Amino acid sequence: MRIDVVTPWYPDHASVFLGVFVQQQVTALRSKGHNVNVEVAQIFPGPPGPIPPAVYEAMHRHAAQDVDAVYPTVDGATWIPCPVPARSGFAGRADAFATGIAAKRRFLPTEGEITHAHLGVPTAAAVLELGDHPVVVTEHQSTLDFVLDEPPARDRYREAIEQAAGFYVVAGHLRDRLIAAFGPEVTDRIDVIPNIVDLTDIAFRERDHERLDRWIYVGAIAAHKGTKLLIEAFLHHRANHNPHATLTIVGDGAEGRWLWNRATEAGAGDAIRLLGPLPHHEIGPHLSDADLMVHLSPAETFGIASLEGLGAGLPVISLRNGGAEHTWGSIESIAGVLLDVGSDAPAVSDSVAELADAPQRLDLASARRYVEVTYSASAVADRLLAAYTKAIS
Amino acid sequence: MIVGVMTQPLRVKYAVAHLSDRPVSARLITVQAAKVSQSELGDSIELVHVDAPSTTSVTNRLVRGSATRRVLGWTRSGSHVGRRLERLIRRTLWRVRQAAPPSTPDAYTPAPAVVAAIRSTLEDHDVTEIICFDVFDLVTVEHALANHGDPPPVRVR
Known part of the structure; x- marks a missing residue:
């Protein structure tokens, strides 16, 4: 099958984590012998108002001389610069994507039998505007509420659901959100295809779970990921339950310095390791060295990190953040603890202590098997191929 | 020498990642709004700050x-x-x-200071490539290269 994937997120040398889940799908589909072409619509924000024709003309002149100068292709993925006026909203981004993608295709046409657009707005709205049919859509953006709050973007979103040959979300709570926004008439049009959880480089290690000393968190250090709650819960746990507890953080972000200062002030600077962002294949050994994953993001569309933690044999403490309860809520009794959003640091800290006191309920070997069966690259690729086939037919 | 042009802060990490990978010397021409420090760039990349507004x-x-x-x-x-x-x-x-009606800033007019910095680099060095880290800078670079006898290749990254 010839598949055109259009996405605003895809890893590159400057952002190695951006859109890894899209790349994993592409790799899985290619490994099954399918021809996948990727177009990465890249936002270049400009001032308010229309983009002057001179900008596009300059792009076209350079592309005509050397297409790679404007539209570089690496490993079958082509980056497409899309100038976007400030203040044009998500609908403005869709228009900018449509203009940018159309311009690119004049120089580098696509030959897919089907287009797979990542995100309803801006991406699916853009490719539907170009007349790409059939279009299959996957929605997984954490800013979906903001998209739906803008009337033009909301209208475009409804059109995308109605016009797409298949519309999928990565977890059930996003489907619920769209049904709430557009009414029960869209219920039958939206289904779930999860992200891939790649356990290739993540070895399972058997543990007795009686000692939950070594905490690990993998993800951005940012307010919206709950890292302030994480550090406060960790400090509370050291002070009240386990003075030997340590915390390893894989990732970086705007709150890294605050987090370090807070830990140092509390006399726990030596107990925290900030490893910075690591390539996916280097994360496995750190998961293997840990006893427990703590992931306190208040909102997740999917939440790959927690599932990778389960794959490594780690019990997981997480909030019911949308993604978590939909992806592993059904195995919570053997996999860890899900706390309500709004839980405070003592509640998190105490839940770790309670888990360490009664680890008999945990069965992480079964949890890993669940993750492998449900979210393996092969299983997700098969579901995508079924969706494509259904859309084409 | 590779010349990089970057006039907005959202592109800093791209410029750093791209230029740091190159084995040849590079000069990054940037404006005050696109704050980047020499320590982020490494020794092989020369930072030239010019006084010009950011496009964005x-x-x-x-x-x-x-x-x-x-x-x-x-x-x-x-x-x-x-x-x-x-x-x-x-x-x-x-x-x-x-x-509110959109303002119509004159931001797309090539900034004279950026143009001058590109031209002086072309005169003083053997420039093998110019990289625009903001697609809007293509117009500025074209302006700087006008009437240049043998312009180096220009890329958007």
């Missing part, structure tokens, strides 16, 4: 505002009140912006 000065102010970051930090920290407040602010701002 409006966006820059939003991105760089520490107050904005603090508000977003709170609204996205898990509180339902915070989330609803952010949605309210965004909806209100969106309506205000839709009601």
